[in-house]
Amino acid sequence: MIGIIFNPKTNKGTSVDRMKHILTVLDEKGVEYIYRESEYAGHSIVLAKELAEQCDILVPSGGDGTVFEVVNGALDADVTFFPLPMGSGNDVCRSLDLQGRTDEELVDILLARKECDYDYWLLNNKYAMLILLSFGIVTDITYRFSIKKDTVKTGYYSTLLKAILTSKPKRYIVKTDSGEREYFADFVSLQNLNISGGGMNICPDALKDDSVLDLVVVNHKNPLRKFLNMLALNSGKLPSQPNVVTERITFAEITPLSGNEMYCLDGELASTEKAVIRMGKKKLRFIQH
Numbered sequence: 048m049i050g051i052i053f054n055p056k057t058n059k060g061t062s063v064d065r066m067k068h069i070l071t072v073l074d075e076k077g078v079e080y081i082y083r084e085s086e087y088a089g090h091s092i093v094l095a096k097e098l099a100e101q102c103d104i105l106v107p108s109g110g111d112g113t114v115f116e117v118v119n120g121a122l123d124a125d126v127t128f129f130p131l132p133m134g135s136g137n138d139v140c141r142s143l144d145l146q147g148r149t150d151e152e153l154v155d156i157l158l159a160r161k162e163c164d165y166d167y168w169l170l171n172n173k174y175a176m177l178i179l180l181s182f183g184i185v186t187d188i189t190y191r192f193s194i195k196k197d198t199v200k201t202g203y204y205s206t207l208l209k210a211i212l213t214s215k216p217k218r219y220i221v222k223t224d225s226g227e228r229e230y231f232a233d234f235v236s237l238q239n240l241n242i243s244g245g246g247m248n249i250c251p252d253a254l255k256d257d258s259v260l261d262l263v264v265v266n267h268k269n270p271l272r273k274f275l276n277m278l279a280l281n282s283g284k285l286p287s288q289p290n291v292v293t294e295r296i297t298f299a300e301i302t303p304l305s306g307n308e309m310y311c312l313d314g315e316l317a318s319t320e321k322a323v324i325r326m327g328k329k330k331l332r333f334i335q336h
């Protein structure tokens with residue numbers, strides 16, 4: 048059985064008609080499914096837990112936040128995930144070559160059921176992460192975009208620019224497979240995917256199924272360097288910048304020396320005094336194109 052969990056508020060409510068159409072395509076093909084809509088933040092975790100008892104395929108339908116909730120709700124269940132790209136960024140869908148597909152194509156891909164492995168990483172033994180865990184600039188950008196009024200008023204690029212301009216470097220102790228180091232950084236990120244933030248190419252080498260995480264540290268130099276780094280990010284060349292350190296790791300401990308600091312986990316914002324990240328105890332299964 049297929050269990051579909053739709054967040055009607057995703058992408059400012061603009062995906063409601065698309066969801067209806069996909070259900071119509073499924074009906075026309077005689078596909079059976081259970082359909083649920085989330086009603087509040089965190090509700091998809093509860094719905095995923097329930098549906099995992101009767102379904103072998105779970106379909107998070109929303110943005111990366113919905114994928115995050117559904118995966119976290121059904122982490123220990125024996126299910127395959129097939130996310131529908133209904134949000135604004137859809138990084139997990141991009142990693143499965145699902146972004147930009149028509150509704151009919153998506154249904155065909157679901158029914159073809161070509162499965163792939165997908166690593167997940169556990170933060171502080173609590174949350175499963177699929178995309179990234181980051182401190183610094185990306186967190187500031189995500190925070191600004193989460194204040195909806197600000198985004199509407201100022202537009203995408205000025206919001207981005209404002210976040211970059213006002214983001215302050217901080218000190219972190221980072222412990223990994225190779226030892227412990229202190230950084231004064233604009234950005235510290237652990238990448239399971241090469242992309243984040245709706246397709247920004249942060250670390251081209253990062254793969255979703257290679258059992259390692261890619262650490263990217265952007266050491267702080269000066270405002271000009273910060274802009275050059277942003278340009279490099281656009282062309283997928285951030286890791287080769289002179290102030291950028293990368294490492295492939297299997298575990299990490301990030302301690303912000305400023306104390307409790309905001310982080311971004313797959314687009315969700317929270318704060319912590321220490322982030323400990325380890326590989327999940329199994330590989331997840333996803334359907335890809």
Ligand SMILES: [Mg+2]
Nearest residue numbers: 254255257259
């Ligand atoms: Mg990887």
